[in-house]
Amino acid sequence: MVRFLNIYTITSFVAISGMLFGFDISSMSGIIESVQYKNYYGNPLGVVQGGITSAMAAGSFMGSISASALGDNVSRKVAIQGGAILWCIGAILQSSSNGVAMLITGRLIAGLCIGVPIYQSEIAPRKIRGRVVSFQQFAITGVLIQYLIQYGCSFLDSEAAFRLPWAIQALPAVILFISLFLFPYSPRWLARKDRWEEVLQVLAFLRTPNNNINNPLVLAEYKEIEDEIQVEREEISNSLRALYNSLRALYTRKLRKRVFLAVAIHIWSQLSGINVAMYYIAYLIKSAGIADVRLFSSIQYVIAMVMTIPSILWTDHSGRWPALLIGSISMSIWLFVIGGLLMRYGEPNSISNQPYTWLVMNHPAASHAILACIYLVVASFNVSWGPLIWVYPPEIVPLRIRATSVSLALASNWAINFALGLAVPAMFRAISWRMFFIFASFNLAAYIHVLIAAPETMQRTLEEMDEIFEHGEPLWKSIRYKSATNRLDLLAQEIERA
Template sequence: MVKFLNVYSISAFVALGGALFGFDIASISVVVGTDQYKTFYGNPLGIIQGAITSSMAAGSIIGASLSSFLADRFSRKVAIQLGAIVWCVGAAVQSASTGVPMLCIGRAIGGLCIGLTSAIVPIYQSEIAPRKFRGRIVSFQQFSLTLGILVQYYVQYACSFIKSEAAFRLPWALQSVPAIILFFGLFVLPRSPRWLANKGRWDDVLHVLAFLRTFNADINDPLVLAEFKEIEDQVQQERVEQSNSYRELCSRKLRKRMFLAVAIQVFSQLTGTDLLVYYIVYLLSSASIQHTLLMSSIIYILFCVATIPSIIWTDQWGRRLSLLLGALSMSFWLYLIGGLLSRYGQSTTVQDQSYTWIIVGHPAASRCVQASLYLSAASFAMTWGPVSWMYPPEIMPVRVRATAVSLSTASNWCFNYLLGFGVPSLLRMMRWRLFFLFGSLNMAAFFFVLLQVPETKQRTLEEIDEVFEYEKPLWRSLRGREHIDRLEALASDIREGQVQVSVIPRAASYEQNPTCLLQ
């Protein structure tokens, strides 16, 4: 028998916050190829279409910047609920838009939510997850994102056959449904034990850990007590160091971690995934692929399915190896696409097109470009997609985690904005050279990870401090050498009575009284 509310179900549900981002991606990637959208908004191309696409990222920068204050002040789950409310407002404005300016405003409002949820959901997931499966738990964020793209894509595709403005207004309005479900569902979920610890609610910390780690919410379980003690020791030590969180992030102790968190998020954008997920219709058209809307859906199916291996095995592969293999594979596919377009493509004379380079009369080359686009997306989904969300929150101490992830996620959205705004124009100007640019950026990411990024798999969030304070050569991380399982050792000491953990007893467990930890 399995509890309905456990770490997996809670993480999967809260990952609806990631699905909202997926809905937004699909809402643009399909609609740009429909006649209804082109007619109503005046066939936006280049800078205008870039402004429409990137307006979401502009709002996300603000949302991510606000996330640390909201997550620390009101808790992780309340901040996500606030984001869900904002999302519904943005969806309403988009669906009622009367022109490009109003559409941009609606997307920017929705972006506030995406900025909040993209920063806070991985924090919440990492803080409730067991150390051995934390990567799997946080990977739900990426899987939910890809599933959101897939669902919304087919909703948009079905609506594209409607011969009226409802072709884009109806699916944009339907985006509010999962946000409403997320808002109300969060009322029955527990708060993050690390957030509770930071607020001094130690009794609640113990009971949430017991609820998440054991079937019968046993507060006397040695592993529960060991994790409780680790959290308590970490928080007490951080309180002794009392300092401003922003200043602390620039300190010698944390600045490397902050740099890594930002760099991982930035490189995840520079892999070229935005080129694929937002503008796949343009790319397939440039390769002379017919039925582009239907063919585009394949990339989102692969995007979703390819995330599953990461969920299952990322805690065995490790973060570092995933990033290295992902950068190499994406670089190969992008170089291949650029080479094929350069060799078999030609300038197009058709006016008012989203692309200026096209393959004509070479069906084998066209199919190879199509397959390479799909495989590039799959490579990202298995590697950089999930790892870029799990790595920043797990390398930061609890005291500054929300602030650090807020800044790293804001940097992600800054580059998302620049790429969303610039790619339509770059695709028209640089043509096939754009793929060589992104292929080279993937190689830069490979060498950065090889030289700078340590492994963090299967360590508690508290143990990761030691990874950075007592740095070992990075090739040992690549080989995945085992570390001493300190939590198991501490649990053994507690079991044998060598270590005592003092907590205030509680009259009712969380499972007996589910509302006791929702305050």
């Protein structure tokens, strides 16, 4: 095992799986207004363009459904390697596509690989788990890298303007596939396979600088994992019953609140309107009456990347709950402002074969205000909901149903993503500015739901979540909970004394 690796470098490489999704966003948003793309694929509008865009989400929906069984059987990291291979196949099909059908097929296959960050959650120490898993969202903002590639290729007066960026998408997948051979298995997955000696070795490798298997905190975490596995096996007596109980547990009274909350977090993140801004930024900018789409789109991607950094640094100190609340209410405000400005200063588009039917003309102040609000929506999302949808759901469910429930949550994410990707181009043409009021209202609903139902999970071990949910800990107490968690530290102290 290569010793220069640590929790940060491992997570950074694994987060390349998130970068793949970011590459997809910019590879589509960067070309949908290009002349080369329109000419080759017949100027797709409405549902046709929606079908092309949403094909990735459709594949990701199917992939997330199967990720649970695959991750539990062959391990989290091997499942990620399989996804990297699928991504390369999808990139080849997209870059060589001879029509809309083949392009959709390539995007569908590539979508199968978009993973669930369970691996990061299970290897991360509790005190920096939020920061570590947030790398997933930071990698998604690798959308900027692909957009710059797309921007450069846009000056090519040939099909290479869109084929070359789609082919380059395979490169990070190759790097991810190779690097995973150097990384350890998840200690919690190893425990379920009764590979206890490896569990201790991996924990020592991940938690100590000198691989000290006698470190009290290592032994304490080992003990917690061991206890949870024992409890799990007392409840489930054989493999067939294990599968039945794993699925049944999702809907038991004890766990359904946690599963529903994990699913809801992902659904609200998609209904926030962020993918309207990310996938269809070109439509938004043109509808606002701004001509230089390439320049102002690139600024958005810079904002997305920069605003993810504060969340990575602060989420383990300021908490999950406040960030979700602030993100929801701020996105709601900016979306209401965008809709109001378009309603007040916009007018019907006189050109019929355009993807947008509402246009702001000769109102530069309104145009720049709309653009500023778009940037603020992106900034608000990436400093709050963007990273936390990868952190929060894996935290709140127990090990025995973690892969299943997180896969279900992510499947819900992709189902909504698919529906929006398919519908938004048609919504641009049918209801124009009213669409922004709809997404603003969804953010208000998300704010209310988080306010009354989402406990704070900062600094808790994954095994301690039962105390919050199953023992009825008051919401206010979990929010005020600040740190030095107690159980794991106390157990480490007992081990050290013994």
